[in-house]
Structures are given as structure tokens and as C-alpha cells.
Amino acid sequence: GAVVSQHPSRxxxxxxxxxxxxxxxxxFQATTMFWYRQFPKKSLMLMATSNEGSKATYEQGVExxxxxxxxxxxxxxxxxxxxxxxxxxxFYICSATTENTEAFFxxxxxxxxx
Amino acid sequence: QKEVxxxxxxxxxxxGAIVSLNCTYSNSAFQYFMWYxxxxxxxxxxxxxxxxxxxxxxxxxxAQVDKSSKYISLFIRDSQPSDSATYLCAxxxxxxxxxxxxxxxxxxxxxxx
Numbered sequence: 001g002a003v004v005s006q007h008p009s010r011x012x013x014x015x016x017x018x019x020x021x022x023x024x025x026x027x028f029q030a031t032t033m034f035w036y037r038q039f040p041k042k043s044l045m046l047m048a049t050s051n052e053g054s055k056a057t058y059e060q061g062v063e064x065x066x067x068x069x070x071x072x073x074x075x076x077x078x079x080x081x082x083x084x085x086x087x088x089x090x091f092y093i094c095s096a097t098t099e100n101t102e103a104f105f106x107x108x109x110x111x112x113x114x
Numbered sequence: 115q116k117e118v119x120x121x122x123x124x125x126x127x128x129x130g131a132i133v134s135l136n137c138t139y140s141n142s143a144f145q146y147f148m149w150y151x152x153x154x155x156x157x158x159x160x161x162x163x164x165x166x167x168x169x170x171x172x173x174x175x176x177a178q179v180d181k182s183s184k185y186i187s188l189f190i191r192d193s194q195p196s197d198s199a200t201y202l203c204a205x206x207x208x209x210x211x212x213x214x215x216x217x218x219x220x221x222x223x224x225x226x227x
Contacts, residue, residue, distance in 0.1 A: 006157065034214070041122075043202065043217040044158070093157050095215075102148065103213050105157040 002028045004096045006106030013084055013113055021079045021109045023094030029074035030096035034103065035067075038091040050077050084113040117141055120203055120218030128226050133190040137203035137218045140184065144205040146213065147179050149188045152200045152220065161201075162188065193225045 003026040013019050023033055032051050036044040048069050050056040056069035068080040081088055089112050095103040120137045127133055135149075146165055150158035162177035164170045170177045176189040190197055202220040206213045
């Protein structure tokens with residue numbers, strides 16, 4: 001299957017700082033990328049959908065000013081957690097898809113805010 | 115009622131057993147049904163992808179979809195210790211770029227040698 005690379009795989013940051021997570025589709029051009037959050041022993045919760053060159057669509061309850069999403073090219077989307085707090089600690093996962101394929105997932109990023 | 119319900123388990127079986135994993139859903143508009151495998155601290159890996167009702171087989175894995183009952187299943191034959199992981203069902207209204215997925219909670223499977 002197609003490869004989606006997510007970086008970093010793990011990050012620890014201080015409370016109040018911002019963290020950027022990258023999601024790249026390595027061997028295909030992703031028209032749409034999705035960002036999920038997963039709590040321990042819980043399902044993946046969709047945070048937002050981003051299409052290349054346009055603003056992201058956020059799910060209800062997700063703060064767009066806190067979770068900034070940029071999808072500047074067909075192979076790269078970024079999620080920036082701004083002014084992170086301990087409650088933002090979680091496993092963040094991106095997925096990428098094209099018009100005709102299923103979604104392929106990145107390896108995930110474990111964010112710990114101390 | 116949640117849109118997608120999945121028995122949270124965990125499930126432990128001996129090597130070689132047949133494993134049956136199931137999900138039910140409430141939204142009859144779902145058209146695409148997927149099973150993902152997720153190892154600890156990794157992203158989900160797509161196992162099976164089916165459209166509408168029917169069966170699909172891939173090696174030791176068989177996916178079944180019964181839209182009339184709003185019920186999907188994943189069968190694993192001759193289970194191996196390497197199958198130990200969390201299995202998530204997911205479904206969507208459309209495929210491809212419109213594939214906004216709704217996930218079940220996942221069930222953790224352990225295959226004992």
C-alpha cells in the first residue's frame with residue numbers, strides 16, 4: 001500500500017509551547033488528509049479534514065485556533081498544537097487519500113506536554 | 115447510541131484458533147467498510163476494504179458485511195502470535211477523498227503461542 005510518513009514519532013514539550021507535526025504522502029499525491037486523535041484504549045477521533053490549498057474543516061468541539069492545520073502541497077500537511085497544555089497529551093495520527101483510494105495512515109505522533 | 119459499536123474485549127486465543135471480530139453500526143448510509151490493525155504505539159494499517167454487502171477474502175482474513183443487519187465481521191483463520199494487535203473497524207459514507215472514517219473503539223487480540 002501507499003506510504004504515509006509522520007514526523008516526529010514522539011515529542012515532549014513544555015506547557016505553553018507550540019509543537020508542529022508533519023504528515024507526508026511519500027509515493028502519491030494526497031488530495032485530502034485527515035487528522036485524528038487517539039486516547040489510550042479509545043478509538044480514533046477525527047479532528048479535522050484538510051484539502052490541499054484550502055482551509056481545514058474542523059469537527060465539532062475541536063478548537064481551530066489551538067490546532068492549526070496547513071495543507072500547503074499535495075504531499076504535506078502539518079498540524080500545529082499551539083500553547084500546548086498537559087490535556088493535549090495524546091497520540092495524533094494523520095491519514096491521506098486520493099480521489100480513488102482508501103485512506104492510508106501515518107505511524108502516529110505521541111505528544112507529551114509536561 | 116454510538117454510530118459504531120465494537121466489543122472492547124480484550125480477546126485471548128490459542129495459536130491456530132479461528133478469531134471472529136464484529137462491529138455493529140446505526141447509520142444505514144455507510145457504504146464502505148474497513149478493518150484496520152494497529153500495533154502498540156503505531157498508526158493503523160489497513161487490512162480489508164469492502165464496499166456494500168458481501169464477503170471478501172485475503173489470505174487468512176475474511177471480511178463480511180451484512181448491511182441489512184448493520185453488522186460487519188472479520189475472521190482470522192489459523193491465528194498467529196503476530197496477529198496480536200488491536201483491530202479497529204471503520205466505515206464511511208463514501209470512498210476515496212471523501213472517506214471521512216468513523217471508527218469503532220477497537221478490540222485487543224492476543225494470540226498465545
